[in-house]
Amino acid sequence: MTTTQPAPIVIGYDGSPGSVSALHWAADAADRALAPLRIVEAFEVVIVTRPSPGHVVPLEAVRTARQATLEKLAASIRDEHPGLEVQTSLVGGPAAGTLLDAAQDARLVVLGSRGHGGWSGLLVGSVAVQVTTHAECPVVVIPHDLRRHAQEGPTVVVGVDGSKASANAVDFAFGQADALQAKVVALHAWTSPFLTYADGASMLQFDEDKIREESRLLVAESVAGAAADHPDVEWTTELVTGSAAQALVRRAESADLVVVGSRGRGGFTGLLLGSVSQSVLHHAHCPIAIVR
Known part of the structure; x- marks a missing residue:
């Protein structure tokens, strides 16, 4: 009887502090999931058109040294996680494209929000933005200034808006919470539809209690399936008025993981990454999972 090899967790590594975190x-997540860990580093050749003084290191020597460093790193991870299968991959090419190729058979991609060299790109966080925008599997981004906090127990916060991506985010959040023995906070934000006319003489009226009850039901229905699949996971609902992005960023201050769908119900349908997920990605100070 043949057994199917579990899909790996891919980690984008470049030696920067963010990629080390x-x-x-990623190693902890792979250990919990009994999945292989694949450490991927991009090896991008830079061609210098002007003569450079000093000793020139042959390209193959650089490649050999970086591969040796990866193998040493893999050995240290195996020591920390006995039994964990750790693979290494040194790939020639741009960082974002390398990670997206590696993500094709991955269950999860993990990377730092900012790196250096090939991983950082021309703009701060450009690789993280490209990978979260285009990867088909969930992507977890670890902020470069990851903040530790004291709290009673681990917490996974998930944004809920009733969209398909949000439903996938809920499933992912409960799976992570189950593995972490964490509680889930299902957060839904809604905006007041009050509209004041220019002369101030008229205002659109609405029933705030009704809107809140509808929001509560939306969250309950969105979470029901995942909660049934993970009966040991404690979860609560948080309903807030105002910006969903701001609410999630504030909640991230006391969270171990924030999970959002790649796109919600609002905004332009052609966008691959919505404004809420982009805002959380750029401003939250805890690990952020983007789920498509």
């Missing part, structure tokens, strides 16, 4: 987060 991401590596340890």
Whole structure:
């Protein structure tokens, strides 16, 4: 009888502090999931058109040294996580494209929000934005200034808006919470539909209690399936008025993981990454999972 090899968790590594934090987060996640860990580093060749003084290191020597560093790193992860299968991959090419190729057979991609060299790109966080925008599997981004906090127990916060991506985010959040023995906070934000006319003489009226009850039901229905699949996971609902992005960023201050869908119900349908997920990605100070 043949057994199917579990899909790996892919970690984008470049030696930067952010990628080191991401590596340890990914190793813990792979250990919990009994999945292989694949450490991927991009090896992008830079061609210099002007003569450069000093000793020139042959390209193959650089490649060999970086591969040796990856193998040493993999050995240290195996020591920390006995029994964990750790793979290494040194790939020639741009960082974002390398990670997206590696993500095709992955269950999860993990990377730091900012790296250096090939991983950082021309703009701060450009690789993280490209990977979260285009990867088909969930992507977890570890902020470069990851903040630790004291609290009673681990918490996973998930944004809920009733969209398909939100439903997938809820499933992912409960799966992570189950593995972490964490509680889930299902957060839904709604905006007051009050509309004041220019002369101030008229205002659109609405029943706030009704809107809140509808929001509560939306969350309950969105969470029901995942909660049934993970009966040991404690979960609560948080309903807030105002910006969903701001509410999630504030909640991230006391969370171990924030999970959002790649796109919600609002905004332009052609966008691959919505404004809420982009805002959380750029401003939250805890690990952020983007789920498509």
